[in-house]
């Protein structure tokens with residue numbers, strides 16, 4: 001029997017769902033291949049960070065349990081037990097592994113000073129301290145006690161806050177309480193709290 005490249009790719013594409021051009025079912029071989037890929041991996045359930053649909057994902061990691069080994073993500077797929085997506089992911093969510101394993105991903109805070117044309121690394125302690133000082137200064141400079149009609153408004157017009165779908169409801173609740181206590185009214189997140 002002659003097997004063309006197209007026939008072979010066709011079999012590979014359907015994943016051995018039917019008898020192959022080789023005359024036997026390739027499904028067990030594909031299943032074993034998949035099993036081998038993730039057999040020793042740790043499964044971590046998580047949430048896709050890209051949009052508010054919040055599809056469930058499983059992140060497979062190697063090396064979590066050995067000493068002196070940096071854990072390595074080897075595979076990400078939709079969580080079949082998740083009630084929202086039941087194992088499916090849109091193309092963006094399906095590329096999540098490339099978001100995690102990306103050498104351009106920022107893993108530390110950076111700051112771009114006024115007038116500078118580049119970003120500098122900064123420690124977490126310094127970043128938090130600077131953000132706190134600038135937040136207080138901006139709030140003090142832009143706080144409005146009464147509007148033009150003399151009505152008491154007590155609002156801060158110089159700060160806005162935007163949250164994302166990766167923020168938990170608990171985090172968003174704290175953000176809302178913090179921002180509201182400062183008088184911030186330009187406040188948005190995807191949790192609708």
Ligand code: SF4
Nearest residue numbers: 048051054055090093
């Ligand atoms: S997989 Fe797609 S639809 Fe689901 S949360 Fe991610 S971006 Fe949104």
